[in-house]
Amino acid sequence: MANKQIPYKIYLDENEMPKAWYNLRADMKNKPAPLLNPDTLQPMTAEELSGVFCAELARQEVDEDTAYFDIPQEILDFYKMYRPAPLVRAYCLEEKLQTPAKIYYKFEGNNTSGSHKLNSAIAQAYYAKKQGLRGVTTETGAGQWGTALSMACAYLGLDCKVYMVKCSYEQKPFRREVMRTYGASVTPSPSMETQVGRKILAEHPGTTGSLGCAISEAVETAVNTEGYRYVLGSVLNQVMLHQSVIGLEAKAAMDKYGVKPDVIIGCAGGGSNLGGLIAPFMGEKLRGEADYRFIAVEPASCPSLTRGVYAYDYCDTGMVCPLAKMYTLGSGFIPSASHAGGLRYHGMSPILSKLYDDGLMEAVSVKQTEVFEAAERFARVEGILPAPESSHAIKVAMDEALRCKETGEEKTILFGLTGTGYFDMMSYEKFHDGKMSDYIPTDEELAAAVAKLPTI
Amino acid sequence: MANKQIPYKIYLDENEMPKAWYNLRADMKNKPAPLLNPDTLQPMTAEELSGVFCAELARQEVDEDTAYFDIPQEILDFYKMYRPAPLVRAYCLEEKLQTPAKIYYKFEGNNTSGSHKLNSAIAQAYYAKKQGLRGVTTETGAGQWGTALSMACAYLGLDCKVYMVKCSYEQKPFRREVMRTYGASVTPSPSMETQVGRKILAEHPGTTGSLGCAISEAVETAVNTEGYRYVLGSVLNQVMLHQSVIGLEAKAAMDKYGVKPDVIIGCAGGGSNLGGLIAPFMGEKLRGEADYRFIAVEPASCPSLTRGVYAYDYCDTGMVCPLAKMYTLGSGFIPSASHAGGLRYHGMSPILSKLYDDGLMEAVSVKQTEVFEAAERFARVEGILPAPESSHAIKVAMDEALRCKETGEEKTILFGLTGTGYFDMMSYEKFHDGKMSDYIPTDEELAAAVAKLPTI
Numbered sequence: 056m057a058n059k060q061i062p063y064k065i066y067l068d069e070n071e072m073p074k075a076w077y078n079l080r081a082d083m084k085n086k087p088a089p090l091l092n093p094d095t096l097q098p099m100t101a102e103e104l105s106g107v108f109c110a111e112l113a114r115q116e117v118d119e120d121t122a123y124f125d126i127p128q129e130i131l132d133f134y135k136m137y138r139p140a141p142l143v144r145a146y147c148l149e150e151k152l153q154t155p156a157k158i159y160y161k162f163e164g165n166n167t168s169g170s171h172k173l174n175s176a177i178a179q180a181y182y183a184k185k186q187g188l189r190g191v192t193t194e195t196g197a198g199q200w201g202t203a204l205s206m207a208c209a210y211l212g213l214d215c216k217v218y219m220v221k222c223s224y225e226q227k228p229f230r231r232e233v234m235r236t237y238g239a240s241v242t243p244s245p246s247m248e249t250q251v252g253r254k255i256l257a258e259h260p261g262t263t264g265s266l267g268c269a270i271s272e273a274v275e276t277a278v279n280t281e282g283y284r285y286v287l288g289s290v291l292n293q294v295m296l297h298q299s300v301i302g303l304e305a306k307a308a309m310d311k312y313g314v315k316p317d318v319i320i321g322c323a324g325g326g327s328n329l330g331g332l333i334a335p336f337m338g339e340k341l342r343g344e345a346d347y348r349f350i351a352v353e354p355a356s357c358p359s360l361t362r363g364v365y366a367y368d369y370c371d372t373g374m375v376c377p378l379a380k381m382y383t384l385g386s387g388f389i390p391s392a393s394h395a396g397g398l399r400y401h402g403m404s405p406i407l408s409k410l411y412d413d414g415l416m417e418a419v420s421v422k423q424t425e426v427f428e429a430a431e432r433f434a435r436v437e438g439i440l441p442a443p444e445s446s447h448a449i450k451v452a453m454d455e456a457l458r459c460k461e462t463g464e465e466k467t468i469l470f471g472l473t474g475t476g477y478f479d480m481m482s483y484e485k486f487h488d489g490k491m492s493d494y495i496p497t498d499e500e501l502a503a504a505v506a507k508l509p510t511i
Numbered sequence: 512m513a514n515k516q517i518p519y520k521i522y523l524d525e526n527e528m529p530k531a532w533y534n535l536r537a538d539m540k541n542k543p544a545p546l547l548n549p550d551t552l553q554p555m556t557a558e559e560l561s562g563v564f565c566a567e568l569a570r571q572e573v574d575e576d577t578a579y580f581d582i583p584q585e586i587l588d589f590y591k592m593y594r595p596a597p598l599v600r601a602y603c604l605e606e607k608l609q610t611p612a613k614i615y616y617k618f619e620g621n622n623t624s625g626s627h628k629l630n631s632a633i634a635q636a637y638y639a640k641k642q643g644l645r646g647v648t649t650e651t652g653a654g655q656w657g658t659a660l661s662m663a664c665a666y667l668g669l670d671c672k673v674y675m676v677k678c679s680y681e682q683k684p685f686r687r688e689v690m691r692t693y694g695a696s697v698t699p700s701p702s703m704e705t706q707v708g709r710k711i712l713a714e715h716p717g718t719t720g721s722l723g724c725a726i727s728e729a730v731e732t733a734v735n736t737e738g739y740r741y742v743l744g745s746v747l748n749q750v751m752l753h754q755s756v757i758g759l760e761a762k763a764a765m766d767k768y769g770v771k772p773d774v775i776i777g778c779a780g781g782g783s784n785l786g787g788l789i790a791p792f793m794g795e796k797l798r799g800e801a802d803y804r805f806i807a808v809e810p811a812s813c814p815s816l817t818r819g820v821y822a823y824d825y826c827d828t829g830m831v832c833p834l835a836k837m838y839t840l841g842s843g844f845i846p847s848a849s850h851a852g853g854l855r856y857h858g859m860s861p862i863l864s865k866l867y868d869d870g871l872m873e874a875v876s877v878k879q880t881e882v883f884e885a886a887e888r889f890a891r892v893e894g895i896l897p898a899p900e901s902s903h904a905i906k907v908a909m910d911e912a913l914r915c916k917e918t919g920e921e922k923t924i925l926f927g928l929t930g931t932g933y934f935d936m937m938s939y940e941k942f943h944d945g946k947m948s949d950y951i952p953t954d955e956e957l958a959a960a961v962a963k964l965p966t967i
Contacts, residue, residue: 062525063591069518135519136603136894147592147666165621167896167931209891210603229685229936233896235943236887431692435665438592440623440689475623477933480685487691 063146065308067139073303074126076296078115079334079406081122082341085413087292087405088380089117091367096511099377107274107285107376108293111182115293124296126178127185133177133210134300137166142308143472147436149456156459158452159316160472161305161332162439167233170442170474171328172203172288175297179286180207180215189282190214194244194269196223197397198230199442199474200288205239216283218244218272222263230478244269251275251373265389266399267372274375289325290370290379290404298331305469306335316347316469318455322447323351323360323418324397326404332471337410349416351407352447354426355495357390359383359403360411360418362501367511368402378509381408384496385504391494395423395482396443401504421450422493427486429453430476442474443482519602521764523595529759530582532752534571535790535862537578538797541869543748543861544836545573547823552967555833563730563741563832564749567638571749580752582634583641589633589666590756593622598764599928603892605912612915614908615772616928617761617788618895623689626898626930627784628659628744631753635742636663636671645738646670650700650725653679653853654686655898655930656744661695672739674700674728678719686934700725707731707829721845722855723828730831745781746826746835746860754787761925762791772803772925774911778903779807779816779874780853782860788927793866805872807863808903810882811951813846815839815859816867816874818957823967824858834965837864840952841960847950851879851938852899857960877906878949883942885909886932898930899938 080086089098104113115124126134145158163171183191190213195201201217208215217239224231224243234241244264245252249272255262262268270287277285288294309316319336321329329351339345351360359382369386370376383402390399403411410416423443430446432453433439441449452470459466476483485491536542545554560569571580582590601614619627639647646669651657657673664671673695680687680699690697700720701708705728711718718724726743733741744750765772775792777785785807795801807816815838825842826832839858846855859867866872879899886902888909889895897905908926915922932939941947 064525066522069520167890167894169933206894210894228940229933232936232940232943233933236890236896236939238891434623434692435694438623438662438666440692477625477685477689480688483692484684484688487688 061144061312064141064143065312066141067304067308069135069139071307072131072134072139073300073307074131075123076126077299077303077334077338078118078122078124078296079299079338080119080292082338083409085409086119087409090377090379093374093378107277109182109186109188109284111186112179112293115296116291127181130177130181137173139304140165142305145437148433151436152453152456152460154456154460155463155465156456157465157467158456159309159467159469161301161469162472163301164439164442164472164475168199168203168206169477170199170203171298171301171331172200173206174300174331175288175294175327176203177207178297180204180211180213183284184211184213188284190216191284191286192216192218192273192277193286193288194218194266194273196220196266196399198223198227198234198478199397201239201241202230202233203288204286205234205237208239209237215239216276217241218246218269220244220264220266220269227478244272246272248272249275265372270371271373271375289327289400290402292406294327295330295334295404295406298327299334301328301331301471302334302336305332314467317466318348318350318468320350320352320448320452320455320468320470322398322444322471322473323353323403323407324444325400326407328471328473330404330407337415340415350451351411351416351418352451353418353420354394354398354447355420355422355493356394357384357399358420359401361420364505365408365412366508368508370402378511379405381405382411383508384501385507387507388504393492393494395485395491396479398444398447419451421447424486424491424493426450427483427491439472440476441472442476443479445471445473448472517600517768520597520599521768522597523760523764525591525595527763528587528590528595529756529763530587531579532582533755533759533790533794534574534578534580534752535755535794536575536748538794539865541865542575543865546833546835549830549834563733565638565642565644565740567642568635568749571752572747583637586633586637593629595760596621598761601893604889607892608909608912608916610912610916611919611921612912613921613923614912615765615923615925617757617925618928619757620895620898620928620931624655624659624662625933626655626659627754627757627787628656629662630756630787631744631750631783632659632663634753636660636667636669639740640667640669644740646672647740647742648672648674648729648733649742649744650674650722650729652676652722652855654683654690654934655853657695657697658686658689659744660742661690661693664695665693671695672732673697674702674725676700676720676722676725683934700728702728704728705731721828726827727829727831745783745856746858748862750783751786751790751860751862754783755790757784757787757927758790758792761788770923773922774804774806774924776806776808776904776908776911776924776926778854778900778927778929779809779859779863780900781856782863784927784929786860786863793871796871806907807867807872807874808907809874809876810850810854810903811876811878811949812850813840813855814876815857817876820961821864821868822964824964826858834967835861837861838867840957841963843963844960849948849950851941851947852935854900854903875907877903880942880947880949882906883939883947895928896932897928898932899935901927901929904928
């Protein structure tokens, strides 16, 4: 395997890092539908959004025309602590699979948050700080996003208040301690601190919480606390914008070696990683400069693209946030308790939803036991222990590579390895012990959740 | 902080990676004392050692003359999965401390094992495989070394049998699951599988095990199983040899930018990281080509260099392994249960012990609460969540930098950041909750353990 022209890991130089984020919407002829005000059902303006989000982030949220946003120097400096992230040529995996395909992955797990979430966390924290705010609030489930945000806030000296779904708070104390190490205040949700929390606790005294409830508590606290705003780690247009740094770096690294991917694969929950990874490639496709296949991979237990509907829906269970037009399973949909890891959001980024609806992107769903099989196989040959989320992309990339083995095609495959699984060992344990199930929602269950969609 | 000439992270190109390990003993005029056969008290030959270790590793263990050992291509290929490791310029920490010192750290945690241990694990597994062996055995405490070895064995298709101290096996199930993901068999020690295990269980039915007992079980199994050998992650000369890749890379990266460290700092338990980091720099010092200060940092709760004696002692509690002349607290010494993380070995690498005894290296001990304070401070500005072990070096590097602030000296400080603390969050939790104590052994305790040293 020695002396290959393309190294195992391509690291850009720091001066080759992207200096601007790319706003894919600027190249979309068919724009994604706007967010709607839940009271008026009219498109939200930046001004309306700025009660919840920082002013600059609200502006980024609604801007469909500006193709590039300069990355502020302070954010670039922070990025340099863990970026450029490597683009890895998976020589060992290729050899193991005996495939003629060439496999690359963009690895975003080489930072303490363990995932790509940090790319947007630092941006959102920066604009909050710049606006003179005291702090931000957010929710977290398993804790990846909360960790990233606490790191960014520690760096900038900003308060960080995280509502962590109570069952995760109790069952995943390690993520909680990482957040505390970075100075964040972590509250199990539902809590007695908010009106919505007290209401839920009164109605369901023994509840272990849900992401929907944690969102509502975080938003309520942000809106009612002087000098605070709410921040979110996925779904939003602003998040896709910040995450474009993944795709821009991946493309720059491939261009440097004259490599062009045939197919680009990413896992998709709310869409933050996939949207970022594909952005510059999709831009070329939209402008007619190149063609690529794009594949979104989602869990069979939470299949918003492959089995959801394209409609306006609430972004949160509490129905206090704006409405978004997206592929959705209904805001009341909750994945089976047997589902491991993230990718459990009921909807999908409005940008990605539009691209998918326009036939510019494919989507597949995979079962979690086959995801963990792929994860373990990958770990043993490539070294990295992948997050369950990322392993959805690994599974489909391996399937593509094995298809190439059958057909003899020398396709170039690029996938996003969003993070590491160090805090997911309980799920790996279930898998090792044969206790992992593959529950897939029935048509009736999905129909019941979709039936409750708002009629707009 | 923008546009600094020296980047935040210096990554060598893959073709700049060291092609040979450096054997510091070749440049030592005063050689470390040889290992002694516990039965004859005569120096162990490579042949004698090859009953326990692979033949090539036994040869490396006793070779005092060969300065460079070529790294086999297969190991170089494996190294490329996670090396070159970055040399980081700690701009953010410097700014936070407001110090004129220039701080660099060699970060070895960017791999799934989470530490530098992988550098020697792959080498030891490779020679075992090359010799046609079926598998290797080892012991592990917290699990860092066991994880590294299981990764290396998975890659090479070698069986890996790990005896994990029972209390760690039960209290740290996540490390165990990482090893299982890599296909290792993990047995809580003491076990009923070995003679020594059964004996200990009969005498102490409720025992939760110790590293010394796990070593004995691993050695017994290796010696009694066809096609198996025993491997060890620290202390040994062969391990220092493999770990020299840390220092060689660090020096190459510094040379590339014309930077020369004034002081080099590393944490020290058995010495694997420190020995590797300082090797090429110490070589220059020994040859009279350059001068550097070297500082070994050890826990005040297990102070083998600063409070131990330089004498022949057993390497294991069971007294079945060879004797080594080293700084030791006595093979019966067990650090207080309140001690968090690794660096809990009773002795110190014979090479480092000799250098220290000859006055070529300094040593200091630090208390664990101040170590965790430094760790948290570091994490918040540099992003990386450090392992408790590595944080010993962070603490002393920060002290040095703060001294420079007082004196105005622009010293260049290099320290080893050996790994990440993702699996140490229980210790961080104790620290956050104010439940961490700073137990330091009394003179009487130390004298009692030293009194039991063999008389040689």
